[in-house]
Amino acid sequence: MDTQNPSAPPCAQPRIPRGITHINVRHTARYTVIGNHLAQHRELTLTAIGLAAHIQSLPAGARVDIKTLTARFPEGETRIAAALRELEAHGYLSRRRERLPSGRVVTHTVSYNQPARISEPRLGPRKEPVPTPVRPVVQIPPTPPVESRPKPPHPEPRTHDLAHHRTAAALLASLHRDDPRLLLPERDVHRLAPAVTAWLERGTAPEAVRRTLTAGLPREPLRHPTALLAHRLTELLPPPVPVTPVAVRPHPLQNCEGCDRAFRAPEPGRCRDCRSDLPEAA
The missing domain is CATH 1.10.10 (Arc Repressor Mutant, subunit A)
Structure with a gap:
């Protein structure tokens, strides 16, 4: 009973597949045929x-x-x-x-899902090659260059106001709090600060400048936030505040210490007729 039979066939080993195995499901909607x-x-x-x-x-x-x-x-x-x-x-x-x-x-x-220069492989006996159809070349006249107007210069303040400049720089450096995409390098903050200073010089409140720069930003990534801010600061610059003429108030009425007559003067004293220090008319 303990004798082994050396001629018995070995157990069959499981076959291990090589390469890729495709499991395909037939598409019935939303599919594209790719050659x-x-x-x-x-x-x-x-x-x-x-x-x-x-x-x-x-x-x-x-x-x-x-x-x-x-x-x-x-x-x-x-x-x-x-x-x-x-x-x-x-x-x-x-x-x-x-x-x-x-x-x-x-x-x-x-x-083109099937470029004209590609020929499908053919089975069977070799045949004479069929010339590949060539698409007609349409001569398109060159497009005339589009005239582009030069970009307007950035606004510049009329006076050198250090307080306004500091407020402008702080406003630009903090724009990323409204939108993280507006985190500007230091050099761009210094470059745009004069334009913001021009807005402040024209009577615009800092919060109004901030709303103008951050409102309605596009949803897609901002690749050039500095250029976008420079465009808004230039194109939306408000007009200068009109200069209001200063009203000149007349001197108050004073009672002459000599004749008790009323006259206008900045300080109490004597009227023109009672003053002896005025030169007499020739």
Whole structure:
């Protein structure tokens, strides 16, 4: 009973799968078909492939400019711009600048889920190559340069008021208490302080300046808070306070100590007729 049979087959070992295993569920809504020529492209970076898949999933009319894509994804403007250039170079995107009837220049982007230069692999016997259709090149006249007016200079105070300057610097340095995005470097505080001083010089209360600078800020990240504050300080500068003429009050009435006649003078004394120290008329 204790004799072992050396010819008995060994127990079957469980098979360990290698590589990836796909568990696919059929989509019936909210899906986008992406070609393997894009998903497995050997020359595009992973950022460009993912960006192309995102763009192809968007509805017509969605914005795909660098600013919008940077706000949507953690990649910065440099990587987003480089990925868009890759997709243009391989025929997945085309961008051209167009002028609207209002005169505004916008960028029109066209997405191709199947670039014309890509040919699908064919099975069976080798056939003569079929020439790839070439999209007609539309010559777009160059867009004339848009005339831009020079930026107005920042407001400057008319007088050197040290108290106003200190109040302006303290106001700018504390704006981050209203919005953490308005935490300014020290050099920008010194650069904008004269403009705030000009507001204070024109009779604007510090709290009114603070409300003007912090009200209605955009929700997206502020990449240039100093430029936004400088724009508001320049474009919304209130007019100077009109100068009110100082009324000159006449001297009070005094009783002459000589003739008891009433006359106007800053202090009590004698009238002109009773004063002996006045020069006589020739």
